[in-house]
Amino acid sequence: MSEAVANQLLADVYRFLGRSLAYPDPAWLAAGHLVALAELLAELGWDEASRELQSLPAAPAVLLEALCIEHTRLFINAFPATVAPPYGSVHLPGGGMLNTAFTAKTRAFYRRYGFELANGADLADYLPLELEFLARLGEGGEEAAREEFLAECFRPWFGGFLARVRAGAELPFYRIVVELIDFFTKEEEEDGY
Amino acid sequence: MGIKISRRKFLQTASLAAAALPLSRLARAAEPGLVKKPVAAPGSFTGTETRYGGMCEMCFWRCQLTGKVRDGRLVKLEGNPKSLENGSSICARGNAGIQLLYDPDRLKYPLKNVGERGAPKWKRISWAEALDEAAERLKVIQKKHGPHSVALFPHGASAFYPLQYFEFTGTPNISEASFYQCRGVRDMAYMSTFGFAPNEDVDMANAKVIFLVGTHLGENVHVSHLKQYLKGLENGAKLVVLDPRFSAAASKADIWVPIKPGTDTAFLQAVMKRLLDTGKYDQEFVAKSCTGFDQFKEAMAHATPEWAAKTCDVPKAQLLQVADLLGANLPNVAVHPGRHTTWYGNDFQRSRAQACLTALLGAYAVPGGLIRPKGVKLGAASWGHGVFAQDCDLSKFWPFHPPGTPTDAIRETTLTAKPYPIKAWIAWGQNPIQTIPDQARTIAALKKVDFVMVTDIMPMDITMYADILLPEKTYLERYDYVKTGMQWDPAAKPQQFVAARMPLVEPLFEGRDSVWIVNELAKRLGHGDKIPVASIEEHVDKRLAPAGLSIAKLKALEGIFTQDGVSPYAPAGKREFEFDTESGKVELFSEQIDSNDFAGSPAYVPTAEVPAGYARLVYGRSPVHSFSRTQNNIWLHHEMPENPLWINDRVAAKAGLKDGDRITMVNQDGVKSRNSTVLKVTPGIRPDTVYLAHGYGSMNPELTVGKDQGIDDQSLITLFGIDRETGATGMRTSFVKVVKDGRTLEMMV
Numbered sequence: 001m002s003e004a005v006a007n008q009l010l011a012d013v014y015r016f017l018g019r020s021l022a023y024p025d026p027a028w029l030a031a032g033h034l035v036a037l038a039e040l041l042a043e044l045g046w047d048e049a050s051r052e053l054q055s056l057p058a059a060p061a062v063l064l065e066a067l068c069i070e071h072t073r074l075f076i077n078a079f080p081a082t083v084a085p086p087y088g089s090v091h092l093p094g095g096g097m098l099n100t101a102f103t104a105k106t107r108a109f110y111r112r113y114g115f116e117l118a119n120g121a122d123l124a125d126y127l128p129l130e131l132e133f134l135a136r137l138g139e140g141g142e143e144a145a146r147e148e149f150l151a152e153c154f155r156p157w158f159g160g161f162l163a164r165v166r167a168g169a170e171l172p173f174y175r176i177v178v179e180l181i182d183f184f185t186k187e188e189e190e191d192g193y
Numbered sequence: 194m195g196i197k198i199s200r201r202k203f204l205q206t207a208s209l210a211a212a213a214l215p216l217s218r219l220a221r222a223a224e225p226g227l228v229k230k231p232v233a234a235p236g237s238f239t240g241t242e243t244r245y246g247g248m249c250e251m252c253f254w255r256c257q258l259t260g261k262v263r264d265g266r267l268v269k270l271e272g273n274p275k276s277l278e279n280g281s282s283i284c285a286r287g288n289a290g291i292q293l294l295y296d297p298d299r300l301k302y303p304l305k306n307v308g309e310r311g312a313p314k315w316k317r318i319s320w321a322e323a324l325d326e327a328a329e330r331l332k333v334i335q336k337k338h339g340p341h342s343v344a345l346f347p348h349g350a351s352a353f354y355p356l357q358y359f360e361f362t363g364t365p366n367i368s369e370a371s372f373y374q375c376r377g378v379r380d381m382a383y384m385s386t387f388g389f390a391p392n393e394d395v396d397m398a399n400a401k402v403i404f405l406v407g408t409h410l411g412e413n414v415h416v417s418h419l420k421q422y423l424k425g426l427e428n429g430a431k432l433v434v435l436d437p438r439f440s441a442a443a444s445k446a447d448i449w450v451p452i453k454p455g456t457d458t459a460f461l462q463a464v465m466k467r468l469l470d471t472g473k474y475d476q477e478f479v480a481k482s483c484t485g486f487d488q489f490k491e492a493m494a495h496a497t498p499e500w501a502a503k504t505c506d507v508p509k510a511q512l513l514q515v516a517d518l519l520g521a522n523l524p525n526v527a528v529h530p531g532r533h534t535t536w537y538g539n540d541f542q543r544s545r546a547q548a549c550l551t552a553l554l555g556a557y558a559v560p561g562g563l564i565r566p567k568g569v570k571l572g573a574a575s576w577g578h579g580v581f582a583q584d585c586d587l588s589k590f591w592p593f594h595p596p597g598t599p600t601d602a603i604r605e606t607t608l609t610a611k612p613y614p615i616k617a618w619i620a621w622g623q624n625p626i627q628t629i630p631d632q633a634r635t636i637a638a639l640k641k642v643d644f645v646m647v648t649d650i651m652p653m654d655i656t657m658y659a660d661i662l663l664p665e666k667t668y669l670e671r672y673d674y675v676k677t678g679m680q681w682d683p684a685a686k687p688q689q690f691v692a693a694r695m696p697l698v699e700p701l702f703e704g705r706d707s708v709w710i711v712n713e714l715a716k717r718l719g720h721g722d723k724i725p726v727a728s729i730e731e732h733v734d735k736r737l738a739p740a741g742l743s744i745a746k747l748k749a750l751e752g753i754f755t756q757d758g759v760s761p762y763a764p765a766g767k768r769e770f771e772f773d774t775e776s777g778k779v780e781l782f783s784e785q786i787d788s789n790d791f792a793g794s795p796a797y798v799p800t801a802e803v804p805a806g807y808a809r810l811v812y813g814r815s816p817v818h819s820f821s822r823t824q825n826n827i828w829l830h831h832e833m834p835e836n837p838l839w840i841n842d843r844v845a846a847k848a849g850l851k852d853g854d855r856i857t858m859v860n861q862d863g864v865k866s867r868n869s870t871v872l873k874v875t876p877g878i879r880p881d882t883v884y885l886a887h888g889y890g891s892m893n894p895e896l897t898v899g900k901d902q903g904i905d906d907q908s909l910i911t912l913f914g915i916d917r918e919t920g921a922t923g924m925r926t927s928f929v930k931v932v933k934d935g936r937t938l939e940m941m942v
């Protein structure tokens with residue numbers, strides 16, 4: 001198995017997980033994200049999550065409505081509280097603010113590796129953007145940089161975000177996606193976990 | 194987590210099949226959020242750029258700003274050194290605008306409430322969906338019940354355009370908190386007296402005496418206004434403060450009059466009588482520029498110092514001392530007109546008394562007096578006047594009402610459907626739950642209507658009740674207001690300025706400006722062909738055009754245009770003026786007011802006495818908050834996280850309360866405060882009065898910083914007065930007891 005192929009797969013997984021956090025719409029649903037997620041879960045042997053995924057409403061319109069409401073509740077604005085805004089700076093100790101020096105640091109990291117935010121892109125520490133950056137580094141064979149980015153710009157906040165999603169998610173979809181992000185970004189232990 | 198395989202193993206085993214995995218196909222089809230650019234060397238420094246044209250909206254004063262922007266990120270706000278008003282200074286709230294811009298709780302996308310009003314379940318929708326639905330629902334309501342069945346509650350610079358638009362559609366039911374729960378009373382009283390609204394244009398910087406009736410400058414912070422006040426004090430002006438509380442201003446006063454709440458008009462009448470009796474008034478100004486002197490004098494005749502001293506619960510000697518000090522320093526006396534003047538429902542007459550006192554002292558167009566600053570003439574772009582049937586006009590019972598319709602009339606009409614149904618409420622930058630007393634009735638009205646639309650930048654109490662919730666750009670991300678005026682010190686070299694609010698940073702998320710939102714709504718409601726301006730930029734340019742300016746020109750001028758101005762002082766010796774009143778003179782007695790069955794000269798109307806065992810709840814400003822709008826601002830929150838309840842030390846001792854005790858409150862109708870706060874025990878407040886800073890204790894838990902912090906004074910105001918002349922809402926009319934450890938305590942000495 002070539003390292004390059006493995007890296008490409010990991011990059012695809014990052015992009016896919018980032019894309020899974022996009023606001024759902026009919027086109028997104030029709031593209032088969034749930035099917036792809038189910039296959040990924042099968043590959044990983046995460047049976048419990050597979051079963052949970054199957055518990056989602058089957059009718060596309062009902063499913064879409066449920067996912068839109070859950071996405072809004074988790075990540076955008078919610079009553080009584082938004083569960084987990086997907087921006088790094090918010091989850092740092094003493095955070096509570098968007099677009100801080102930490103966001104700038106994340107953007108500077110992108111630049112060091114020749115990337116800039118596209119026009120209209122969200123803030124630099126928006127989770128899907130960070131996943132895309134990880135994918136780009138992987139595709140470029142920049143494994144050391146990937147590790148450095150994870151250590152400096154990703155893991156410091158992701159744990160807080162993960163805990164809030166775990167505690168606050170009502171539908172399994174986003175919880176599973178965020179658990180998978182954790183799985184694919186956490187520090188590898190000796191046994192590869 | 195039940196993943197049965199290691200990451201490494203997964204990547205090894207699955208990668209053969211990778212290309213076939215649907216996730217790879219989906220992943221690679223994703224829109225890129227990053228683009229390739231030449232590599233930036235590590236540590237390369239992105240410089241800090243100064244951007245001009247900002248205008249603060251953390252309060253209504255609208256200081257001019259510059260923004261320090263690093264790599265698109267606003268890192269610091271400062272006053273624009275070119276400003277003739279605030280110069281390079283801004284206040285704590287102005288600085289904290291950055292926190293508002295980057296508040297994670299801010300409204301980001303249009304939201305639809307798929308849950309209940311009051312317990313919303315939000316769903317993000319597109320602007321097209323939001324506007325289509327809003328227009329459809331408004332159309333149905335307007336068609337069935339008429340255009341007047343839509344009520345609008347606007348506030349702030351961005352609300353001018355929606356206000357004009359809904360007026361144009363034919364609803365008179367528009368109520369601005371800035372009028373009906375704030376300055377409307379004052380404006381109407383001064384217009385009836387001097388023919389113009391006074392703003393806060395009183396020349397404190399060059400006064401010999403500054404006379405504040407309840408105004409608590411220092412806690413009430415507006416930068417150039419405080420510069421004027423402090424310069425006046427530095428120059429040796431004597432300061433007289435009427436306030437039941439030892440406010441920041443009282444602490445600097447030469448004479449602090451701890452007046453009984455609600456009796457200010459009696460005090461002012463007695464002061465005016467004393468001036469008349471001693472001849473210490475500006476006889477030339479009164480003779481040449483005022484009318485109704487004889488009726489006025491007769492109306493003041495009863496106001497003996499003994500009567501006023503008893504009525505106001507102040508020493509007679511102190512009252513005379515104040516009157517004599519004012520008389521000795523005429524005409525250079527700054528009788529501050531105040532701003533928030535809706536106190537007891539007898540407020541028009543008090544503001545009239547302040548205006549008449551100003552006239553009696555001849556304190557007009559002279560150093561230290563009431564002045565009329567001259568700015569640069571600006572243009573307009575308007576929807577044009579709406580036409581509505583006279584029988585739809587709910588304001589007709591209040592002949593001196595400010596523009597729009599009294600808020601309480603709209604709410605009662607909504608609840609009773611009499612004389613006609615009101616079926617839609619739109620709030621635009623206003624939070625009627627914290628601006629209008631008796632929250633239960635406001636909430637009942639919000640639950641009764643067929644449609645509620647709210648436009649704001651942050652979650653507020655009112656946003657919990659929206660069916661459609663629209664995010665506006667913050668004031669740091671948009672164009673809107675055009676301001677003109679003169680230098681802050683009226684005695685300095687006369688200058689004029691024009692400034693326009695311009696964005697300091699690119700907008701975040703999907704906030705839109707009010708012109709765009711209204712135009713899109715108007716197109717859907719069949720008014721596309723009447724749209725006066727295509728964009729907010731065009732609106733600003735039209736406002737600037739008569740001054741020979743444009744956005745581009747102002748940008749080149751670092752945000753502010755200045756030119757030589759006109760002194761606000763009349764030539765020395767000029768005592769005859771023409772005013773824009775019915776008589777052309779200052780109306781010490783107003784035939785117009787009299788013919789409407791109100792007192793033609795300022796009259797004292799007593800307010801209800803404090804019931805035994807209670808204290809009157811009064812409220813005011815915190816220097817680090819602007820009403821309810823800054824509750825969630827974590828920088829400001831750190832400065833003053835809750836609003837301590839001021840209570841008289843003797844009352845506290847009798848009730849067994851100590852400084853720092855945590856307490857709740859209950860009012861005369863049994864309404865309990867939702868939250869608790871700490872007690873500030875002090876001799877600096879009358880025994881019959883307790884005090885809270887306004888703008889705390891939001892009921893909306895979406896404010897992660899502000900929720901449940903301090904007590905919402907408005908939640909305890911269920912008894913309120915409607916000003917008979919103007920329809921404005923008097924709100925210092927509720928009474929409370931303190932509750933500690935479940936025990937309700939008597940407020941008495």
Ligand code: SF4
Pocket residue numbers: 249250251252253254255256279282283284285286287288414415416
């Ligand atoms: S006084 Fe303060 S909050 Fe008000 S406009 Fe000026 S800087 Fe902003």
